[in-house]
Amino acid sequence: MKITSIIIAFTFALSISFASELTELYKKNQTPTYTELIAHYQQLADTYGSARLMEYGKSDSGEPIYLFVISHSGIFDADSIQAAGLATVLINNAIHPGEPCGVDASAKLAEDLLAEGVIPNTRVVTCIIPAYNVGGMLNRGCCSRANQDGPEEYGFRGNAKNLDLNRDFIKADAENTKTFYKIYHDWKPQIFVDAHSTNGADYPADMTLINTARSRVEESMRTFFNSSMTNSLYRDMIKSGYSISPYYHTYGDTITDGLMEYMDSPRYSTGYTTLFNTMGYVSEAHMLKPYPVRVDATYAFLKAVVFYAQLNSSAILSIYNNANNNIRKVKEYGINYKLDTTTNLELKFESYRKKYRTSSVTGLPIHYFDQSIRDTNTIPYYADYKPEKMIQVPQYYVLPQAWSAVKERLDLSQIEYRTLTKDTTMQVELYYISKYETSDRPYEGHYFHYNTEVIKDTQEVTLRAGDMIILTDQDGIRYIIESLEPEAEDSFFSWGFFDSMLQQKEWFSDYVFEPKAEKILAENPKLKADFEQKKKDDKEFAASSW
Numbered sequence: 001m002k003i004t005s006i007i008i009a010f011t012f013a014l015s016i017s018f019a020s021e022l023t024e025l026y027k028k029n030q031t032p033t034y035t036e037l038i039a040h041y042q043q044l045a046d047t048y049g050s051a052r053l054m055e056y057g058k059s060d061s062g063e064p065i066y067l068f069v070i071s072h073s074g075i076f077d078a079d080s081i082q083a084a085g086l087a088t089v090l091i092n093n094a095i096h097p098g099e100p101c102g103v104d105a106s107a108k109l110a111e112d113l114l115a116e117g118v119i120p121n122t123r124v125v126t127c128i129i130p131a132y133n134v135g136g137m138l139n140r141g142c143c144s145r146a147n148q149d150g151p152e153e154y155g156f157r158g159n160a161k162n163l164d165l166n167r168d169f170i171k172a173d174a175e176n177t178k179t180f181y182k183i184y185h186d187w188k189p190q191i192f193v194d195a196h197s198t199n200g201a202d203y204p205a206d207m208t209l210i211n212t213a214r215s216r217v218e219e220s221m222r223t224f225f226n227s228s229m230t231n232s233l234y235r236d237m238i239k240s241g242y243s244i245s246p247y248y249h250t251y252g253d254t255i256t257d258g259l260m261e262y263m264d265s266p267r268y269s270t271g272y273t274t275l276f277n278t279m280g281y282v283s284e285a286h287m288l289k290p291y292p293v294r295v296d297a298t299y300a301f302l303k304a305v306v307f308y309a310q311l312n313s314s315a316i317l318s319i320y321n322n323a324n325n326n327i328r329k330v331k332e333y334g335i336n337y338k339l340d341t342t343t344n345l346e347l348k349f350e351s352y353r354k355k356y357r358t359s360s361v362t363g364l365p366i367h368y369f370d371q372s373i374r375d376t377n378t379i380p381y382y383a384d385y386k387p388e389k390m391i392q393v394p395q396y397y398v399l400p401q402a403w404s405a406v407k408e409r410l411d412l413s414q415i416e417y418r419t420l421t422k423d424t425t426m427q428v429e430l431y432y433i434s435k436y437e438t439s440d441r442p443y444e445g446h447y448f449h450y451n452t453e454v455i456k457d458t459q460e461v462t463l464r465a466g467d468m469i470i471l472t473d474q475d476g477i478r479y480i481i482e483s484l485e486p487e488a489e490d491s492f493f494s495w496g497f498f499d500s501m502l503q504q505k506e507w508f509s510d511y512v513f514e515p516k517a518e519k520i521l522a523e524n525p526k527l528k529a530d531f532e533q534k535k536k537d538d539k540e541f542a543a544s545s546w
Contacts, residue, residue, distance in 0.1 A: 025104065034134060044114060057175070057182055059175055060174050068128040069128075073122040089192075090184065090189035093129055093132060094130075095132045101298045141154070168267070169267055191279050193301075194270060207244040209244060211226075218277050237300055255349060257379075271490075328474065332393065335489070344380040347379055401466040406492050406497055413476060415474070416471065416476075417471065420469065428458070
């Protein structure tokens, strides 16, 4: 027994030593490789009974995406955790592997939660995706982010398909995104954090924060999320010794013009999770702070989130469940949010003085931030957005079975529907696309449509056996509307999933159709009147024989 105890103790000591060595890398301006990182989490899972490392699915690069789960309750089945009334926090890392501070911060957080027992409370389950963009993480180098202070080597923003995964959460072109869907919908987190570093301006704050745009948060949870939770996290960061501000997203040319809240539409990680009433944050450590500072600031924020979840788990679960119940009852739903500049909050913001000089390289004017001069201004903070259009929520949407790529994404997002067992004729409201614009260049693998307009009509149509009837009275109602309404900015139509419908497939010769056109107009006086009026109003139309 003595020998066994010594061996166990020695093995345990080696495990802790291995883990600690990896979590000290960031202090040397380094970040672990994918292989080193997964070995770290496997070592923790092998050492602690309250941890599991789960292989969840594949990435575009072929390597698996893992989920690391810390559950002090000893429950590791997602359904059982939900049944037990435990709150869940999901942390995502390396969606942009050139911004790896979350990778190191989460590795340290996991070690501390387990080794030190920082949170012995059994009411919170912490789920960590160690490396989401695996292909980008494997594509390591020193120089793709020239506007960043360390680490020595890091990954690349694009994944194995050169996709920005933080624009993929509706279209799901990447296997990574499909794996995320499985993780997210299995575990149904109440809180989600996506760890990043900033781009752009220089300023004193160690950390900036994107919270899900408050206008898009379900109404019953809005006050809790905006006032109680977010404000508490700001206070906790300051207590930990790190300065924090809202994300540097300027309204005008200068900081005195104000900042505006970032609108995270459904293409973004927190935009997607908000569709299912998860409260979301994007931590943005300041790129020009030394790498150890960025990691420590990210660690402090992640720890603050988990602590807050522990202290407020009952309230968080209650608010989350209420939001899911309330959203199913909405009769109108807003899409395409635009900034409301008629109202704003006030924000005290500390900045470095912005100045201009002549570039010694180009000979042209270039701006810089003078760190020797700090300005503190009370500036407007534009936090309200208003929907451009209100949708009357239908009882059902109909998706013909031909659109298998759309069906796949509905299935992955756990959207419920029933499949017709026989051909059925019914009266439906349908859309005709009357207008849209398309980007001149591809964006994230698509020629994106925008400024779409539709004409509604009510018709009797025959649906085929196998077509899908999608009930809106379900938890995924917001996802259903945002993805299936053609005018919604991140809809499947906007991303080109229905593009084949935009091309004419049959033609005719005008000389052949002329006698038929005469007969149709003669038999339909109103159609003829509309036709003549159209010729008067539209010169281009009148000049075409088609």
